[in-house]
Amino acid sequence: METVQSSSSFSAPVNGIEKAPTGISGFDEITGGGLPAGRPTLVCGGPGCGKTLFAMQFLVAGATRFGEPGVFMSFEEPSDDLAKNVASLGFDLNDLIARGLISMDTVVIERSEIEESGEYDLEGLFLRLDFAIQSVGAKRVVLDTIESLFSSFSNEAILRAELRRLFRFLKERGVSVVITGERGEGQLTRQGLEEYVSDCVILLDHRVNEQVSTRRLRIVKYRGSSHGTNEYPFIIDRRGLEVLPVTGLDLAHSASTERIPSGIPRLDAMLGGQGFFRGTSILVSGTAGTGKSSIAAHFVDATCRRGERALYFALEESPGQILRNMRSIGLDLNQWVERGLLQFHASRPTLFGLEMHLVSIFRWVQEVAPSVVIVDPLSNLSSIGSYNEVMATLLRLVDFLKARQVTALFTSLTASGDEENETHLGVSSLMDTWLSLRNLESNGERNRGLYVLKSRGMSHSNQIRELLLTDRGVELADVYLGAEGVLTGSARIAQKARERGAAAARQEELAALQRRLDRRKSAVEAQIQALRAEVEAEEEEVGKRVRQALLQEREEQEGRAALATARQADSGTLGEGQTARPE
């Protein structure tokens, strides 16, 4: 983006002289405020270059927007043509006249009914002009095209003297004047009007290059004011003239940290988990049929789902075709169209010049104020201009969208085989995020791969994902890295199956081991049971024997006691005899 700065340095207004804004979008920026106030400006160019419209717009803008009523003095076009011209700007000329904001005067001179005899001057013209200026309190005057006088009067010396007097007269009145002039051979105007108008000269040009017309504007001179010396493309459409400054803005757009999801969860995950930054530019490049539009459609779908507006500029397919195609992958974009959240604008790239495309995008963006803009595909624009033109146009577009915090997604078609070196018109430096889609060919099939080539300001995945177009939309799958490289498609599925099989086998083995252990465990338990039973039996036997022994002894004692009683032995002898008796 370093390149932007140099070209935008002159766009800052220099406060030298007072300016009268023209209301022509873009023009006031490159001139730092408009035409010189209180002075004459010459607007010249060939037939049909738009000079009358320029003048009219200057006048209407003054009357309706800047509180400066105006006088339109026409020397050629009948007024109803002018009224149509003004109507195309969205104003009713008759209404403006009725409200005293504009005074119209058409000077008609029928050469055939005029005879010259002796000295004359153009005081009648001065009186008309003065009367018109006073009747509306005019601050602006248009003389369109005063050169016609040269064909009406034969005395050129008088005419030139009177013209000089006219410009003096207008300067004294302090009105800002636009004089239109037809382009002449070797000079700016046929009659050398530039000799009288020394303050500001603007040249309009209309040329056709390879069947595409472009209009250019150049400020030939602007006394007391800095101005761009470039040729600026301009367009004429239903809202009049619009000049495209190289870059109307500096690089001061604020950078949002807000994230905006892509509509594809796995893609968000690849982009640091949260998707794109709001207000950035995203390039989706790829060869034919790699799913660029599908990614765009997902982004649109996610945007509209959040209730935000999206604008889709289709330069290749018709909206109907896009809607149908996206339905086939399960995206119903039509619902957003019906709810007014999504607008399509389709046009053939070659239908009109690059500038016109740019302006139409500008205008729609201004009108719709979307949060997301899709240009699909950007590469088609490159077919209608030289490399430099396309770059300049893109620069303006990207700048313009960034300044409005609009997130823009551009798709770009690349020729197959040139994927790594795809310069994409050098646009990549303008882009903050670059998703590259490419075909991965192996095993006789073609699969889609997606990389994040770059994404400024966020950590992002360096891995390739396989992009699958399913009837539930775009899905991203991990790819497998095998011995022969990246595995996609059926190779990936086969690999997956193999892995599943291996996992199942492992599971079984484990289960078998477990079962064996269980069995062994129960065997041991049984053994323990048996031993314990044995011990218990033994214990019982021993106890029985002890009890028998005790019983026997008592019987013997009792026997002895009975004997002693029978022998009448005393207790002492009995006791003695008991203890002493060996057993």
Added chain:
Amino acid sequence: METEAKKWNLRLYVAGQTPKSVTALANLKRICDEHMNGEYSVEVIDLMENPQLARRDQIVAIPTLVRELPSPLKRIIGDLSNTERVLVGLDVVARG
């Protein structure tokens, strides 16, 4: 001056009493007297006093002589010092 029912119905547009205006008026009187046998009417319009008439009558050059009648409308611009051209312009040469 009267404007009705004459063969020649003329209007002279001037802007104040400039030398050119004065000369034009004098020249016109002379030409009319010499070539129109009193069958004429001349109206002098000073655009300084009625500037809105300049737009209505499509006057650019001053002085301008307009031949309203006989039709078609003719205009002669200048101080009318070239009598020949005035007569050609007014189509009175044939009579003269």
